[in-house]
Amino acid sequence: MFLKELSEARGVSSREQEVRDLIREYIKPHVDEVFTDSLGNLYGVKGKEKKGPKVMLAAHMDEVGLMITSIEKNGLLRFLPVGGIDPRVLVSKPVFIGKEKVAGVIGAKAIHLQKPEERTQVLGFDDLYIDIGASDEDEAKKLVKIGDVATFTTVFGKLGDLCVGKAFDDRAGCTALVELTKLEFNCPVYFVFTVQEEVGLRGAGPAAYRVNPDFCLVLEGTTASDVAGTDEEGYSTTLGEGPAVSVMDRSVIAHPKVVGRLFRLAEENGIPLQNKRTITGGTDAGVIALSREGVPTATVAVPCRYIHSPVTVMNQSDLEHMIKLTELFVHDIAEKGVEN
Amino acid sequence: MDLAELLNSLSETSGVSGYETMAADLIAERWLPMADEIRRDALGNVIALKKGKGHGKLLLAAHIDEIGLMVKKIDENGFIRFATVGGFDFRTLVAQEVTIHGKEDLRGVIGAKPPHLQSPNDQKKAYPKDEFYIDVGLKREKVDELVRIGDIITINRQVQKLAGQRYAGKSFDDRACVVMLTACFERLTQINHNLDVYLVATVQEEVGTRGALVSSYGINPDLAVAVDVCHGEFPGVRSDKGFILGKGPVISMGPDTHPRILDKLKEVADEGKIPYQLDASTSARGTDAWAIQIARSGVACSLLSLPLRYMHTSVETLDLGDIKEGGRLLAEFALKADRQFVEGLPCF
Numbered sequence: 001m002f003l004k005e006l007s008e009a010r011g012v013s014s015r016e017q018e019v020r021d022l023i024r025e026y027i028k029p030h031v032d033e034v035f036t037d038s039l040g041n042l043y044g045v046k047g048k049e050k051k052g053p054k055v056m057l058a059a060h061m062d063e064v065g066l067m068i069t070s071i072e073k074n075g076l077l078r079f080l081p082v083g084g085i086d087p088r089v090l091v092s093k094p095v096f097i098g099k100e101k102v103a104g105v106i107g108a109k110a111i112h113l114q115k116p117e118e119r120t121q122v123l124g125f126d127d128l129y130i131d132i133g134a135s136d137e138d139e140a141k142k143l144v145k146i147g148d149v150a151t152f153t154t155v156f157g158k159l160g161d162l163c164v165g166k167a168f169d170d171r172a173g174c175t176a177l178v179e180l181t182k183l184e185f186n187c188p189v190y191f192v193f194t195v196q197e198e199v200g201l202r203g204a205g206p207a208a209y210r211v212n213p214d215f216c217l218v219l220e221g222t223t224a225s226d227v228a229g230t231d232e233e234g235y236s237t238t239l240g241e242g243p244a245v246s247v248m249d250r251s252v253i254a255h256p257k258v259v260g261r262l263f264r265l266a267e268e269n270g271i272p273l274q275n276k277r278t279i280t281g282g283t284d285a286g287v288i289a290l291s292r293e294g295v296p297t298a299t300v301a302v303p304c305r306y307i308h309s310p311v312t313v314m315n316q317s318d319l320e321h322m323i324k325l326t327e328l329f330v331h332d333i334a335e336k337g338v339e340n
Numbered sequence: 341m342d343l344a345e346l347l348n349s350l351s352e353t354s355g356v357s358g359y360e361t362m363a364a365d366l367i368a369e370r371w372l373p374m375a376d377e378i379r380r381d382a383l384g385n386v387i388a389l390k391k392g393k394g395h396g397k398l399l400l401a402a403h404i405d406e407i408g409l410m411v412k413k414i415d416e417n418g419f420i421r422f423a424t425v426g427g428f429d430f431r432t433l434v435a436q437e438v439t440i441h442g443k444e445d446l447r448g449v450i451g452a453k454p455p456h457l458q459s460p461n462d463q464k465k466a467y468p469k470d471e472f473y474i475d476v477g478l479k480r481e482k483v484d485e486l487v488r489i490g491d492i493i494t495i496n497r498q499v500q501k502l503a504g505q506r507y508a509g510k511s512f513d514d515r516a517c518v519v520m521l522t523a524c525f526e527r528l529t530q531i532n533h534n535l536d537v538y539l540v541a542t543v544q545e546e547v548g549t550r551g552a553l554v555s556s557y558g559i560n561p562d563l564a565v566a567v568d569v570c571h572g573e574f575p576g577v578r579s580d581k582g583f584i585l586g587k588g589p590v591i592s593m594g595p596d597t598h599p600r601i602l603d604k605l606k607e608v609a610d611e612g613k614i615p616y617q618l619d620a621s622t623s624a625r626g627t628d629a630w631a632i633q634i635a636r637s638g639v640a641c642s643l644l645s646l647p648l649r650y651m652h653t654s655v656e657t658l659d660l661g662d663i664k665e666g667g668r669l670l671a672e673f674a675l676k677a678d679r680q681f682v683e684g685l686p687c688f
Binding site for chain 2: 094
């Protein structure tokens with residue numbers, strides 16, 4: 001699996017090139033056809049000529065990040081988030097900026113210089129800067145330019161029984177999709193790696209229109225809050241209890257037949273599967289389901305703690321189970337059709 | 341000596357106050373080939389002597405300890421609650437990676453309640469201290485096996501090389517100044533200096549300048565320069581409290597500075613064309629200088645500072661040029677201050 005490589009690759013929304021290039025290399029040997037569209041979505045097609053329902057599997061390549069919006073006279077950089085980032089996770093973190101991976105840090109005024117009441121205030125985007133060590137504007141401009149994007153620098157690794165890295169949302173889904181290209185199915189399968197999910201599900205709609213599938217499954221990373229200080233009802237999802245199906249979120253109500261089928265298959269094959277127990281957030285499924293005359297769509301996701309922070313934590317067994325369940329599901333559709 | 345390499349190695353080594361052994365071992369090893377004598381005292385201070393012409397005993401001190409965390413409680417699901425050792429802004433700890441020094445080193449991340457479980461009002465506030473915990477990805481039983489209450493936790497951060505000569509990392513407060521002492525040390529081996537110089541990597545500064553207290557008693561110096569970090573300029577920091585990175589070390593003019601040492605430092609800096617900045621501080625700061633100044637029957641003391649942005653975060657930022665210039669200034673001082681200067685210090 002390429003989870004480490006894909007987690008460490010950098011691809012803020014609309015700047016997905018590095019991730020796209022990696023995935024293109026990974027899937028090329030396993031699919032019949034690889035192409036991109038004008039938004040940057042990457043497609044791998046397998047068994048186009050086969051009979052049976054046309055299945056689309058989708059995962060988004062982009063991650064949340066920061067964009068440099070101004071270079072100050074003192075050489076510090078102002079920035080804004082691309083996608084949803086809580087500024088509270090940014091303080092005291094290193095970042096890499098632009099293609100050249102210019103190193104920078106997000107500092108904060110020393111505690112010694114703060115008034116006690118300052119310590120309870122959020123340092124927001126108006127208070128934070130990226131410091132690349134430039135002593136003035138001119139030096140900074142030699143290294144970065146306005147519009148460059150920055151990512152977290154987290155190195156993928158083990159965290160006890162779990163693993164930690166950046167951007168498991170949605171490189172976990174990308175990893176699963178890459179693995180699935182290695183399998184053979186008795187129906188046409190379109191593996192679609194979408195762009196710009198984090199900034200409003202922009203890549204997936206046009207991709208679904210182009211593919212015009214009979215059915216679509218979106219593979220994601222989703223919120224888990226099975227952590228200290230949270231009551232069980234607030235967990236949303238739990239690490240290690242299998243992938244999670246969203247019945248409903250802000251973007252879509254999953255097709256009930258699809259949800260039922262997923263749970264039936266999971267049960268028959270001894271694969272753990274859980275419900276996502278909150279209805280916040282949205283995924284590519286929201287726009288895919290409404291493509292053309294509508295597409296039966298559902299989202300299956302790997303639970304991730306500290307999502308959209310530099311240190312996302314997940315259980316690799318949930319990813320493995322998501323891959324297995326998706327495989328069984330596509331086989332089931334190839335055999336019995338979408339309606340069954 | 342490759343000062344950048346030393347800065348990297350020292351920064352990434354663990355050494356929270358009271359548990360400085362690893363960092364102290366590292367610096368003792370680097371100092372050993374240059375020292376006439378080297379020893380550790382009962383608290384763990386590393387004390388090296390570089391003999392000069394015997395005109396007096398100069399103590400140079402920089403602290404080797406860093407702020408850190410300590411295991412306070414393991415909860416029923418294996419999440420670890422922690423206490424702080426030294427002064428932390430908790431806002432810098434959110435989503436921070438750490439190493440827990442249990443039976444084996446464990447990687448952990450600091451979590452806090454997810455935003456979607458907070459009320460919109462709470463999302464506008466910093467996370468309350470009691471909501472912080474460390475996630476090590478293990479079940480309670482396994483955590484119990486590997487981690488005990490009181491185990492030390494360090495922030496996990498690799499040094500980032502920034503533009504020019506600037507670097508960012510943890511524990512530059514005050515290991516960067518230990519590097520400055522090392523730069524001075526190296527220079528002392530090349531010159532015939534007047535003063536006998538005791539270089540000390542002190543322990544437990546962050547919890548109350550404790551290492552400096554006992555090491556200055558032990559050495560009983562005639563004069564001393566404590567070397568510590570001061571704040572770097574940054575938006576929101578008063579211009580008289582924030583010093584410019586890359587414009588040289590900062591000579592303190594506060595009450596912890598003997599007036600004639602102050603003059604001498606400025607004099608040798610001017611002669612050696614060493615850039616420096618002046619800090620008109622109105623009170624003695626909580627540095628090793630405080631403890632040294634009042635050791636035994638009193639020591640003529642001063643404070644040399646290194647500008648550092650984001651002090652007590654894991655991305656403290658400095659300019660290596662300031663470390664080099666500071667090392668040069670200290671060596672010039674040991675070269676030029678003589679017996680007459682030393683003997684005149686008590687005469688007011």
